Amino acid sequence: MNIDTEMVDYIAELSRLELQTGEKQAMTAQLEQIIAYMNVLNKLDTTGVEPMSHVFPVKNVLREDEVVPSQDRAELLAGAPVPDEEAFLVPKAVD
Amino acid sequence: MTWETVIGLETHVELATRTKIFCSCTTRFGGDPNTHCCPVCTGMPGTLPVLNKKVLEFAVKAGLALNCDITRYSKFDRKNYFYPDLPKAYQISQLYLPIARDGAVPIHTDAGDKTIRIHELHMEEDAGKLVHDPWIDQTRADYNRCGVPLIEIVTEPDFRTAGEVIAYLEKLKETLQYLGVSDCKMQEGSLRCDVNLSVRPMGTDGLGTRTEMKNLNSFKAIARAIDYEAKRQIELIQEGKRVVQETRRWDENKDATYAMRSKENAQDYRYFPEPDLPPIELSEEYLDGLRAAQPELGEAKRARYQAEYGLPEYDSQMITSDSVLARFFEDLVALGAPPKQGANWIMGEVLGALSTRAMEPKDMKLTAPTLARLIALVGEGKLNRNTAVKVFEAVFDTDGGVDAYVKEHGLEQVNDDGLVRDIAAKVLEANPQSVADYKGGKEKAFGFLVGQVMRELKGKANPQSVNAILKELLGQ
Numbered sequence: 001m002n003i004d005t006e007m008v009d010y011i012a013e014l015s016r017l018e019l020q021t022g023e024k025q026a027m028t029a030q031l032e033q034i035i036a037y038m039n040v041l042n043k044l045d046t047t048g049v050e051p052m053s054h055v056f057p058v059k060n061v062l063r064e065d066e067v068v069p070s071q072d073r074a075e076l077l078a079g080a081p082v083p084d085e086e087a088f089l090v091p092k093a094v095d
Numbered sequence: 096m097t098w099e100t101v102i103g104l105e106t107h108v109e110l111a112t113r114t115k116i117f118c119s120c121t122t123r124f125g126g127d128p129n130t131h132c133c134p135v136c137t138g139m140p141g142t143l144p145v146l147n148k149k150v151l152e153f154a155v156k157a158g159l160a161l162n163c164d165i166t167r168y169s170k171f172d173r174k175n176y177f178y179p180d181l182p183k184a185y186q187i188s189q190l191y192l193p194i195a196r197d198g199a200v201p202i203h204t205d206a207g208d209k210t211i212r213i214h215e216l217h218m219e220e221d222a223g224k225l226v227h228d229p230w231i232d233q234t235r236a237d238y239n240r241c242g243v244p245l246i247e248i249v250t251e252p253d254f255r256t257a258g259e260v261i262a263y264l265e266k267l268k269e270t271l272q273y274l275g276v277s278d279c280k281m282q283e284g285s286l287r288c289d290v291n292l293s294v295r296p297m298g299t300d301g302l303g304t305r306t307e308m309k310n311l312n313s314f315k316a317i318a319r320a321i322d323y324e325a326k327r328q329i330e331l332i333q334e335g336k337r338v339v340q341e342t343r344r345w346d347e348n349k350d351a352t353y354a355m356r357s358k359e360n361a362q363d364y365r366y367f368p369e370p371d372l373p374p375i376e377l378s379e380e381y382l383d384g385l386r387a388a389q390p391e392l393g394e395a396k397r398a399r400y401q402a403e404y405g406l407p408e409y410d411s412q413m414i415t416s417d418s419v420l421a422r423f424f425e426d427l428v429a430l431g432a433p434p435k436q437g438a439n440w441i442m443g444e445v446l447g448a449l450s451t452r453a454m455e456p457k458d459m460k461l462t463a464p465t466l467a468r469l470i471a472l473v474g475e476g477k478l479n480r481n482t483a484v485k486v487f488e489a490v491f492d493t494d495g496g497v498d499a500y501v502k503e504h505g506l507e508q509v510n511d512d513g514l515v516r517d518i519a520a521k522v523l524e525a526n527p528q529s530v531a532d533y534k535g536g537k538e539k540a541f542g543f544l545v546g547q548v549m550r551e552l553k554g555k556a557n558p559q560s561v562n563a564i565l566k567e568l569l570g571q
Contacts (some may be wrong), residue, residue: 014363016177038560053170059376065112066147068119071133079139086128087235090179093225 003031096336097297100325102254102290103214106267107245108277109221109285110153116220116244117144117187117372118290119549124283128237134427136242138182144371146171150244151194151375153276154218155385157246158195160392167377169194171218171369174203179236180222187371188247190366193217194375200250200270201394202262211263212251246276252291252302257318264288264314269393272418278457288317293338294328303328304338308352310345320345324352328506396421400500404434413442420445432470440466444484448491468497477501479508481559508558512564515548519564522547533569541565 006028011017019027077083082090115122118135135142158165174184198213223241227234248267250290254260268279268286278288288311293303295421308324311317343352391399393415400411414424420441427437445466449456469486472478478486478501486500501507509515522544523530532540548561 014175014177014365054370054373056373058373061111061145061373062148062151063145065114065120065147066119067113067121068133070120070131073127073129073132076129076132076134076137082233084235087234087237088129088179088182089231090225090236091234092227092232093179 003028009032021053098294098325098329099297099299100255100292100294100321101252101302102249102260102292103252103322104248104254104260104263106248106264107221108157108188108248108267108271108279110150110244110246111275112147112149112244114149114151115242116147116218117242118456119274122243123437126239128235129239131239132241137238138184144187146372146375147244150218151383153274154194154216154246154460155377155382156274156389157248157271157276158198158216158276158380159382159386159389160196161200161216161248161267162197163195163198163213163216165195165377165382166192168192169377171372171374172366173369174364174366175217176364178222179234179387180225181241182223182238186220186222187369187372188219188366189217191368192374199267200263202259202266204256204258204262206256207259209253209255209259210325210343214249214251216246216248219247221245222380247416247441252293257321259312260290260321261318262539263429264317266393269418273392273421275390275418284312287311290317290324292324292328294319294325302432303332304340306338306340306352307342308345309342309355312347316345316347317332319350320352323337323350327352334510393418393421400424402435404428404438404439406434410435410438410442413446416439417456419459423456423463423466427467427470430464430466433474436470436474437466438471440487444487448488452492461491462494465490465494465497472497472501476510476557477508477553478506481558482506482508482554506555509552510560512560514550515560516558516564516568518551519561520570521549522551523565523568530569541569544569 005028006040008019008024008031011031012024013025064073073086077086077088080088109122110116112122114120115136118133120131120136121522123131125368127138135144155165169189172190175185175189177184193215195216196214199214200211200213200232202209202211211389219508221240223236223238224235225234252264254263264286271277271279277285281287290311291305292308293305295301295303297427306324306328308320311320324343331338339354344355345352376460396415397408397411400406400414401408406414413420415421423445424437424441428434445456445459445461448461449459466487467480469490469525470485473483474479486497486506489495489500490497526544526547527539529540529543533544544565545558545561549556549558550564552561
């Protein structure tokens, strides 16, 4: 995979990030390094090796379907940058 | 040229669990904004999701009922997107190893029988609700729905008509309701459907460019959107233009679909395995247990009602269209009501009463023992059918006592033939013109005389004996 300005712009858009020209250049370089390292890893022959998604041999961690009281709303909203008394406020996201 | 429409469906169904998929907040519908939330479902850093046992069970039950292969080793994945309806900036879903695959759903339409193949069924979490406030030009995020468990059921592109799509959705809804895994209420969003549609010249095999339609809130909207979109695509192609692959919204008021903005359209979810949730491994014992506990579904019930109770196909269809009605019917029969009479009461009075009150069967107060008692009173000749309907109306909303009501209002049927005979004789004497008309061949006059006798007896007489006695007296 080739990291160019176009790719950085695309990733920034998907991540809702506004990057300045200098930042874009820095990002391009860093992402290139990451991809280069992945290419090193890709050289390893992994034929017949099951992809591993979890490091620990844990499975079937389940909980009972029993209601526990929810968090106090004021507490929950306290950490939000812009709440009102009942909701999180965000920039316009719907028509 | 003739065109063929090719349709595939993605249906999201909200599971009827008490708690959310990854935390213990309630799933209750409504509630003040952000009062059914906790650090897990609002995506606070440092929290860990834990899968609800019931969600897994419901998803497997649904998979089994839709004739799917159940995945013995299943995992969750992150679907990444930045949109404030999901505070984590990703949705926990299943891409690589969904819980169920390769199912089949038989459907019946006027055009015949057909099987719709299920591509896969997976578990995922619902998103929150965004409401824009024009006053402050800010969007309010309410995360009460966030983390409510969903299953998404994806079909193969096997549908050719809106009729097939509706038949499938009705079957799906019925099946999931019988299983008790979802209430499937479209108006509350617990059953939502996205329609993927393309067109191609009739007789060809390739697939045309498809569009995806969202915001379809009723079966009617789905059928209309399908017809509209197929026509739009055919016209584009005939004008030499191309169909663009995009997501379109159905506008109920304008009766048209329109393309969503490209930002909403950007679909690059960069899935990767969810590290916070360990995999799920299902044992054969677990699956056998669930298989054994599967309830009888609509299809089997329809067959049994016809074979065991001798109900006509139409009656079986009507009663099994709703799992609550089917249970009600079976309870009536178990309480001794003759099946056909039970069916008639359900299809006539019960459905009628529900419809005038705009109520769902599951919200009905009337219980089977009450209606069974009413049917028994008619059977024993203690109430005539018309009076029984009046009693039904009186007790329907409260499930009131039938016997008490009958007694209080003195509605017991008059079975004293001697009394009926005396009254009938008086009526004939008082209405010589009608008697003459009847004897002159006017059948209508007979109805009038029956009515008069019934009125004298305050409607409580057995209509059959009134008829018989009048005929007898007139024959003299």
